Amino acid sequence: MFDIKRKSIEWGGRKLTLETGRIARQADGAVLATYGETTVLATVVAAKTPKAGIDFFPLTVNYQEKTFAAGKIPGGFFKREGRPSEKETLVSRLIDRPIRPLFVKGFKNEVQVVVTVLSHDLENDPDIVAMVAASAALTLSGAPFMGPIAGCRVGYIDGEYVLNPTLDLLTSANKMDLIVAGTADAVMMVESEIQELTEEVVLGGVTFAHKAIQPVIEAIIELAEHAAKEPVDFKPTDDQPMIEAINKLAGADIRAAFSIKEKAGRQAGVSAAKAKVFEALAKSEANPEGFDPIKLGSAFKEAEAHVLRRDIIENGHRVDGRNVTTVRQIESEVGVLPRAHGSALFTRGETQALVVATLGTGDDEQFIDALEGTYKEKFLLHYNFPPYSVGETGRMGSPGRREIGHGKLAWRALRPMLPSAEEFPYTLRLVSEITESNGSSSMATVCGGSLALMDAGVPLKKPVSGVAMGLILEPSGEFAILTDILGDEDHLGDMDFKVAGTADGITSLQMDIKIPGITEEIMKQALTQAQAGRLHILEEMNKALSGSRDSLGEHAPKIETIKIPTDKIREVIGTGGKVIREIVEKTGAKIDIQDDGTIKISASEGSKIEAARAWIQSITEEPEIGKIYDGKVVKVVDFGAFVNFFGAKDGLVHISQISQEKVGKTSDVLTEGQIVKVKLVGFDDRGKTKLSMKVVDQETGEDLTEKLAAERAARGEPEEEERGERSDRGDRGDRGPRRRDRGPRRD
Numbered sequence: 124m125f126d127i128k129r130k131s132i133e134w135g136g137r138k139l140t141l142e143t144g145r146i147a148r149q150a151d152g153a154v155l156a157t158y159g160e161t162t163v164l165a166t167v168v169a170a171k172t173p174k175a176g177i178d179f180f181p182l183t184v185n186y187q188e189k190t191f192a193a194g195k196i197p198g199g200f201f202k203r204e205g206r207p208s209e210k211e212t213l214v215s216r217l218i219d220r221p222i223r224p225l226f227v228k229g230f231k232n233e234v235q236v237v238v239t240v241l242s243h244d245l246e247n248d249p250d251i252v253a254m255v256a257a258s259a260a261l262t263l264s265g266a267p268f269m270g271p272i273a274g275c276r277v278g279y280i281d282g283e284y285v286l287n288p289t290l291d292l293l294t295s296a297n298k299m300d301l302i303v304a305g306t307a308d309a310v311m312m313v314e315s316e317i318q319e320l321t322e323e324v325v326l327g328g329v330t331f332a333h334k335a336i337q338p339v340i341e342a343i344i345e346l347a348e349h350a351a352k353e354p355v356d357f358k359p360t361d362d363q364p365m366i367e368a369i370n371k372l373a374g375a376d377i378r379a380a381f382s383i384k385e386k387a388g389r390q391a392g393v394s395a396a397k398a399k400v401f402e403a404l405a406k407s408e409a410n411p412e413g414f415d416p417i418k419l420g421s422a423f424k425e426a427e428a429h430v431l432r433r434d435i436i437e438n439g440h441r442v443d444g445r446n447v448t449t450v451r452q453i454e455s456e457v458g459v460l461p462r463a464h465g466s467a468l469f470t471r472g473e474t475q476a477l478v479v480a481t482l483g484t485g486d487d488e489q490f491i492d493a494l495e496g497t498y499k500e501k502f503l504l505h506y507n508f509p510p511y512s513v514g515e516t517g518r519m520g521s522p523g524r525r526e527i528g529h530g531k532l533a534w535r536a537l538r539p540m541l542p543s544a545e546e547f548p549y550t551l552r553l554v555s556e557i558t559e560s561n562g563s564s565s566m567a568t569v570c571g572g573s574l575a576l577m578d579a580g581v582p583l584k585k586p587v588s589g590v591a592m593g594l595i596l597e598p599s600g601e602f603a604i605l606t607d608i609l610g611d612e613d614h615l616g617d618m619d620f621k622v623a624g625t626a627d628g629i630t631s632l633q634m635d636i637k638i639p640g641i642t643e644e645i646m647k648q649a650l651t652q653a654q655a656g657r658l659h660i661l662e663e664m665n666k667a668l669s670g671s672r673d674s675l676g677e678h679a680p681k682i683e684t685i686k687i688p689t690d691k692i693r694e695v696i697g698t699g700g701k702v703i704r705e706i707v708e709k710t711g712a713k714i715d716i717q718d719d720g721t722i723k724i725s726a727s728e729g730s731k732i733e734a735a736r737a738w739i740q741s742i743t744e745e746p747e748i749g750k751i752y753d754g755k756v757v758k759v760v761d762f763g764a765f766v767n768f769f770g771a772k773d774g775l776v777h778i779s780q781i782s783q784e785k786v787g788k789t790s791d792v793l794t795e796g797q798i799v800k801v802k803l804v805g806f807d808d809r810g811k812t813k814l815s816m817k818v819v820d821q822e823t824g825e826d827l828t829e830k831l832a833a834e835r836a837a838r839g840e841p842e843e844e845e846r847g848e849r850s851d852r853g854d855r856g857d858r859g860p861r862r863r864d865r866g867p868r869r870d
Contacts, residue, residue: 128350130342134158135275135287135335137247141259141342143350151352152264156256158287160244162192165256166237167264169355173231178420181233182223186214186253192243193494210493212527214238214250218257221274221304221311224637227267229359234266243494246289251276254304259343265352269639272311273339274304277328279320284331290495299325301632303332307340309640316535319585319628322650330643365404365414365422366429373400377430384443386473386561386610387514397423428615432595435603442611443472450590450607450656455570455667457578464679465579467667469571471607471660473561478571480579482679483550484725485715502538503552506530506568512560513610529565530555533589536569536623536631537576540584547582548684548723562609563591569623569631570664577668580675587630588664589623590656592649596638604649606656620646622653626661680713682725683732689720691743702742710735741769746803746812751819751826756797764793766814768801774812776801783817783831800824 127144140157147153150166174181188211189204190197197203207215218238226234238253254274262271278288279299285292293300298318305311310333317325373396380392400423406413414422434440439447451472460466465480488499506529510517522530533555541551553575555568566589573587593608593616605612613619617638623631634646675681687695695716696703707714712726712735724735746752746769754768763777776799778786786792793799800821801814818828835841 128346130346132338132342134338137287139252139255139339139342141256141346143259143263143346150260150264151266152260152262154256154259154263154346155241156252156259157242158252158255159247160242161240161247161249161252162242163249163253163256164239164241165253165260167257167260167266168235169264169266170233174233176417177231178417180223180226180231182219182226182236183234184215184219184222184236184238184257186211186218186238186240186250188240188243188249188494190494192240192249193245195494198492208493209527209531212524213531214253216524216528217250217274217302217304217312217314218254220635221254221272222258222261222268222270224311225269225272225306225639227269227357227359229362230267230357232266232355232357236261240494245495246291247287248276248290249494251287251302255339255343259346262343262347263351265354267355267357270306271340271343271347272304272306273336273343274302274312275332275335275339277301277303277332277335279324279328284328286331286335299328301325301328301332303329303336305333305336306640307337309642310634310646311636311640313632313634315632316538317624317629317631318539319625319630321628322654325629325632326643326647326650329646333643360418362418362422362425365419366425368404368414369400369419369423369426370429372403373397374426374430377426381427381430381434381442381611389442389611393427424615431611431615432597435595435605436597436601439603441605441609443609447603448606448652448655450659453660453663455574455664457574457668462678463579464676465575465577465581467571467574467578469567469574469664470559471563471567471570472609473559474564474567475557475559476564476567476571477556477558478568478575479554479556480572480575480581481552481554482579482581482675483552484680484682484713485548485550485717485723486713487550487552501544501550502534502541503550504530504534504537504555504568504572505553506533506555506557506565508557508560508564512557512564529568532565532621532631532633533568533572533623536589537572537587539630540573540587540625541576542582542584545684548682549581549680551576551581560610562611562613563589563607563621565589566591566621566623570660574664574668577671578676579679580672582671585625585627586661586664586669587623587625588657588660589621589631590653590660592618592620592622592653592656594618594620594636594641594645594649596641596645602645604645604652606652618649620649620653622650622657624657626658680725680727681729681732682723683736685722685724685736685739687720687722687739687743689718692716692718692720694742695722695739706735706738710738714739737769741771746772746774748803748805751800751802751824754799754801754814756793756795756799759789759793759795761789764789766799766801768803768814772812774801774803774814776814776816780804780813780815780817802826802828 125145129142131140137159142155147166150168152167154165156163236257238257240249258271261268276287278285278297280297301315303313376396383389404414405416405419454470456468459468463479464482467478469476488501491498491500506526553572557564569589591608593605593612596602596617618636621633711731712724715723724732726732752768754766756764757767758765763775765773767773778789781792800819801816802819804815805813
């Protein structure tokens with residue numbers, strides 16, 4: 124019944140198996156890939172005819188994780204998988220980016236790639252397996268795909284590159300989480316989060332990865348030799364006649380438009396040239412012999428690209444007048460929003476990001492429900508790209524794949540420089556509103572995000588900047604690498620290569636290309652050129668703010684962290700949460716108790732934090748003999764006063780310990796509710812607490828014990844403890860203490 128074909132290899136210390144012919148046989152291509160005990164199913168279906176009325180390649184990639192893969196049942200009311208999670212969206216993009224450029228130019232048939240995680244061993248992340256499976260399924264499908272590709276993850280632990288590290292190894296000991304995809308000859312895509320490593324180490328990781336994927340590419344080819352379908356009979360149309368007609372009619376207009384430095388003026392010039400071309404050359408009732416409008420649009424874009432590319436290659440001139448290494452003019456401002464905890468407006472040319480930092484407590488942490496388990500995330504970054512940023516109208520709604528992807532890139536760039544939770548126990552949220560866009564808004568988010576965090580008083584280890592690099596690569600082999608690319612250079616060029624980092628190293632790297640791969644030589648030059656651009660941007664950012672502010676903004680919450688023994692957690696919470704609720708209600712502070720005994724106390728006022736902290740410590744700690752406390756008189760009696768001085772704990776200030784002067788009646792000196800300073804001097808034979816006021820300066824809180832002892836010694840008087848014993852037997856007729864003293868003697 125089944126015609127099963129398999130290919131297995133040892134890869135990174137585990138077996139990788141690719142299988143076809145058993146599952147999803149009606150798809151054009153289907154591959155079941157297993158790595159360790161992580162299994163994914165990738166399917167490909169390509170429409171048999173082109174999709175009408177479009178001038179782009181309609182490729183869709185859907186990566187989906189089923190909770191049964193990890194032996195879990197979905198949460199929520201409906202108990203089934205819902206909308207794509209952030210990770211599912213990011214992995215879908217991860218697969219799309221390296222395969223899209225490898226379809227034959229001009230292919231407009233709709234193609235859908237669906238990758239489903241069926242089993243997750245909680246060791247091997249499914250994203251790499253999904254990329255390999257998708258490539259294999261495309262290779263078997265017969266679609267005009269110039270692959271295969273393969274991808275892998277590279278770690279950097281103790282100075283060594285590690286191929287496909289398990290989830291347990293992706294910890295603080297690992298300095299690099301690098302994902303690379305490529306063909307047999309060239310690198311197609313890079314995605315990474317890096318702990319401030321040099322360009323040389325990062326380039327070495329990319330080279331290591333490209334070499335490591337070669338056995339996988341060979342395995343896919345061998346599987347295809349036995350199981351691939353016949354290639355689709357597709358012949359791309361020849362657009363050269365249209366391009367020549369466009370150049371003849373409007374070539375001068377296009378060149379004139381691309382000589383305009385401002386984006387709006389340049390777009391208006393290009394639009395006028397395009398309207399002229401369509402009016403004269405597009406097929407219509409008046410011109411039945413004209414060109415198909417959809418194909419004419421694609422050909423016009425080719426004519427645009429030719430003008431832009433040749434001017435850069437031949438003359439080194441860019442559309443805004445810069446040379447290939449110059450960064451656009453930068454303007455940085457901080458503290459632009461008065462009520463925000465931190466804010467920055469970062470403008471680079473015609474790209475602008477308003478980035479706002481908000482500090483929260485443990486209650487604000489995001490719960491992430493992943494196949495690997497549920498965990499909390501304390502750093503959030505949200506990127507928004509409204510249509511007005513490019514002078515257009517458009518849909519406003521939930522974030523799309525682009526917003527999620529750009530936000531994650533900036534998140535990866537900034538996270539390595541954040542302080543630890545122990546150093547700075549806040550939940551951090553950055554929101555980047557792109558208010559203008561003409562290239563590299565994600566890197567503007569990195570720069571603005573770094574400034575906003577420092578403006579909020581977040582102790583970043585170092586400031587972070589980012590720059591986007593472009594590439595013009597001609598068939599002749601001529602190429603130019605562009606620093607800080609414009610939108611036109613992104614759309615009409617061959618590469619979008621984003622590099623973020625500090626003055627000392629890279630923290631994130633992302634590369635997308637539109638051609639079948641780039642060489643190590645090009646990548647090395649791009650990294651070198653990006654380093655110079657990144658350092659220049661950092662210098663410009665430093666003019667606004669070069670380091671984190673010394674204190675938090677006045678509107679930011681204050682948080683104090685204390686640690687208690689884990690066996691005391693139950694006492695702080697109380698039965699049914701009674702104690703913790705009372706502390707919160709009476710002090711006004713928010714309290715977050717973690718399983719390891721860490722307690723975060725937050726409030727807008729320091730006095731509320733201090734009150735909650737003192738209350739919790741009174742439950743979990745014992746008062747310290749010799750320490751001075753602020754107390755409140757709760758009861759006045761003939762022989763002294765009871766003072767609440769340590770949370771719920773009270774102690775007795777004997778009448779002889781109220782003042783250095785003789786006190787005849789306690790109520791003459793003290794009243795209930797009065798605030799006093801007391802010193803814990805010890806405990807009596809029954810464990811009752813003994814306090815003293817007279818050895819404490821009631822104004823300053825200074826301990827006067829030694830000073831008073833010296834004065835007594837100078838007068839030849841006995842030690843205070845001896846005088847105290849006599850005074851207890853003394854002149855007030857105080858029967859309370861004598862009854863307590865007689866009790867043990869009668870026993």
